[in-house]
Amino acid sequence: MTVTLADVAARAQVSPATVSRVLNGNYPVAASTRERVLRAVDDLDYVLNGPASSLAAATSDLVGILVNDIADPFFGIMAAAIQSEIGGPGGRAGGERLGVVCNTGGSPERELTYLTLLQRQRAAAVVLTGGAVEDAPHAAAVAAKLRKLGDAGTQVVLCGRPPAPDAPEAIALTFDNRGGGQQLTEHLIGLGHRRLGYIAGPEERTTTRHRLEGHRAALAAHDIEDDPRRTVHGRYDRRAGYEATLELLRRDPSLTAVVAANDTVALGACAALREAGLRIPDDVSVAGFDDLPFSIDAVPALTTVRLPLSEAGARAGRIAMGREEPPPGGIATVRGELMVRGSTGVPRV
Amino acid sequence: MTVTLADVAARAQVSPATVSRVLNGNYPVAASTRERVLRAVDDLDYVLNGPASSLAAATSDLVGILVNDIADPFFGIMAAAIQSEIGGPGGRAGGERLGVVCNTGGSPERELTYLTLLQRQRAAAVVLTGGAVEDAPHAAAVAAKLRKLGDAGTQVVLCGRPPAPDAPEAIALTFDNRGGGQQLTEHLIGLGHRRLGYIAGPEERTTTRHRLEGHRAALAAHDIEDDPRRTVHGRYDRRAGYEATLELLRRDPSLTAVVAANDTVALGACAALREAGLRIPDDVSVAGFDDLPFSIDAVPALTTVRLPLSEAGARAGRIAMGREEPPPGGIATVRGELMVRGSTGVPRV
DNA sequence: CTGTTAGCGCGTTCAG
């Protein structure tokens, strides 16, 4: 029923081995023979059997990309960049690699499941994006998996995620969330703000912690008390931003600025402030993080920290493919850039 | 080096076949035996070899999800919903399926490449999302691929894409883009608008064409001339919306409404109007399509057509997994819902 | 319920 390598070989009047060689392009084959084989492939509409080929070669053309939330452009942009470097020639068997993105939904279990699935498939490489969950047992489980993947020859790259000390073979491209958070809050303090609310992401996430640490460092540097009542945790979505802002306002109506964990959350914060009859930035300044495409369209445009998501993703993809030298020590820090726009201004008097 | 099924069998003192049976859970196995096998699996830290298993079983646990733009939440939301129905038990081999999303970037070649790669992997199912490119040769090539996939036992589902007449085995969940577009423009006409600009998506895309057809149908129903100068094509991103709006304004400064191909484009349109000193909706009304999460945060909130992306995706996922009956005739139309919000109002006098 | 026996389709030695 289904046409196999042998069928192609028969039609091209060569041995199966030769067909395999032209398909993989790893061995010298006479031009005329190659020609004949390729024609046979075309005539028969032959498609290589991936599993068989992976079994024999003990490696596959699959490259996994793990994201926390595929509906969030933050991950979408990185995933697109990574995948763009993975597709195209370079793999075995006709030269196309299959870059696939897996959505963990931020769930530790699903993260491990996907890692196992990818291990089962003997993936050529795996790229993990975004913040990690800090729960110790889970972190250890992930590190163990990464080590095993590495041992099995799978290249592991972390993109926008802190290095995993227990899995040293994983190359890490880390975002400087701490520095970015600090810059942002410094900017607000510089404008004169002293009562700043902070909407943090989910607890137990590295991204959340680092951004918050940056914020606190800035406060500390300017002798501003870090009132715990001015920090609220929530998910990385607009609704969390909306509700957290209402809560912050309830706790302290005299706030003059709200710093959000990311741009999406900031959007929710803006909505809440508007509904409360507060003007941005006249009454309350708002700042986000990431500089996603829609941030510039907010009204007023969002002050935020731009992260080079595309560039970092592309680099991670290239490293995963072995087409770029890993950074020295296997770790590189990618900095953000403060984008000052209309949503922040001097505090009301 | 790497531990195989045989190693597990030896340790559990059973035959390899038995190990396979407990792992796949397809055959009855005595509880005590199963216990012993599972312990051995655990002790040895055994992970099934996917390629080997797929080769022997002539099918894999891979399910492909094709999207046009993974950085666009429109696709992200659908992909997340599809993937959520795919993961989890149900497949062979320990019961986890690997749902993977592939980003075509809207490129016909990459679409075909991914389809071939998925065919090569003997994917269990493939879900294609979003509008199709209408170029005839390409459409034929895709249809041919889909037919071949179907013949090879791969379940093919179209989600948010029109049916492919040449590939009848593909189940289609289609969005009523035409009806939605018509509703939207009817709403504007009902408010009193007569000079409406339309920012269409890329040409040769089914989504673009259907939405535009709906718009035109509404105009025709109210005897409003369809001036071709009032329609501009562009990509599905904010920049295209921004530039197209400037162009529309240049061609006809007396426009009272702008209908955009989708919400992202509408956001760009809003930005352009604001910069031109025009108020929304007092001077110009704006409408989008899709009702993505950020649309409600636009200022003013965007009037748009809500598409049940999550629901449709989940359903597509279930159908792909054989867990839900396909619609009669293999085709179902999913309607949108008009969401009237602040960005549309009566035209200025 | 369990063991035995054959392949699944291809990559890769080794000769020639």
Added chain:
DNA sequence: CTGAACGCGCTAACAG
């Protein structure tokens, strides 16, 4: 540069 032979690790009959 090309062919022959072997085995990758697992599943699917077939017996028992």
